[in-house]
Amino acid sequence: NAGVMQNPRHLVRRRGQEARLRCSPMKGHSHVYWYRQLPEEGLKFMVYLQKENIIDESGMPKERFSAEFPKEGPSILRIQQVVRGDSAAYFCASSPPNAPYEQYFGPGTRLTVT
Amino acid sequence: AQRVTQPEKLLSVFKGAPVELKCNYSYSGSPELFWYVQYSRQRLQLLLRHISRESIKGFTADLNKGETSFHLKKPFAQEEDSAMYYCALSNNAGNMLTFGGGTRLMVKP
Numbered sequence: 001n002a003g004v005m006q007n008p009r010h011l012v013r014r015r016g017q018e019a020r021l022r023c024s025p026m027k028g029h030s031h032v033y034w035y036r037q038l039p040e041e042g043l044k045f046m047v048y049l050q051k052e053n054i055i056d057e058s059g060m061p062k063e064r065f066s067a068e069f070p071k072e073g074p075s076i077l078r079i080q081q082v083v084r085g086d087s088a089a090y091f092c093a094s095s096p097p098n099a100p101y102e103q104y105f106g107p108g109t110r111l112t113v114t
Numbered sequence: 115a116q117r118v119t120q121p122e123k124l125l126s127v128f129k130g131a132p133v134e135l136k137c138n139y140s141y142s143g144s145p146e147l148f149w150y151v152q153y154s155r156q157r158l159q160l161l162l163r164h165i166s167r168e169s170i171k172g173f174t175a176d177l178n179k180g181e182t183s184f185h186l187k188k189p190f191a192q193e194e195d196s197a198m199y200y201c202a203l204s205n206n207a208g209n210m211l212t213f214g215g216g217t218r219l220m221v222k223p
Contacts, residue, residue, distance in 0.1 A: 003157075004157075031209070033209075033210075033211075035211075035213075041215060042118075042120075042200060042213040042214050042215040042216050043158075043200065043211075043213040044213070045210050045211060045212065048209050048210060055209065056209060056210060058210075059210075091158065099208075100207070100208040100209045101146060101148070101163075101204045101208040101209075101211070102160070103160070103211060104159075104160075105150075105157050105158040105159065106157060107157045108157070
């Protein structure tokens with residue numbers, strides 16, 4: 001089991017461009033979570049998804065950010081018209097359906113907006 | 115609202131010394147608490163859960179509801195314990211983790 005995969009590991013975007021971050025959960029896991037870590041801060045919950053459903057997006061900024069977890073393929077976190085303040089590490093985690101608190105983390109994607 | 119506070123950003127101890135990483139929380143429900151660890155160039159991983167009451171790599175953590183704390187302890191620190199440690203609180207549904215700001219533990223030889 002390769003664990004939670006995220007790509008790319010590093011992403012550089014200019015202001016105004018779009019960033020797409022991908023997350024493949026562990027085999028057998030149907031729950032995906034996205035977290036953001038700003039410099040010098042802890043991880044902050046963004047969104048919780050199951051296949052084809054957004055369960056909790058209480059941590060998502062109201063504009064420019066969206067997430068999906070389609071029936072086939074990885075979960076995608078999309079940031080439109082990026083700004084410098086979006087520069088952060090974005091972590092994805094997955095959990096088995098019967099243990100949502102048991103989250104396994106990916107290596108993260110470090111987004112830099114220039 | 116749930117909140118997790120780790121008051122120390124950095125904790126530096128000598129090898130063999132006792133270690134205590136502090137974690138305080140606020141939550142209106144029945145809390146479920148965790149410690150996660152991130153070693154250098156590795157991904158964040160679960161270290162222990164309060165509900166399992168186990169000792170992992172010599173670390174233990176006891177939930178103190180009166181003091182709303184979940185401090186992580188180890189009697190004798192090892193150099194390989196050097197890492198970032200995050201305390202986390204799960205909501206009642208168990209689908210959202212709230213993390214503290216993290217404490218970097220440095221164990222000197």
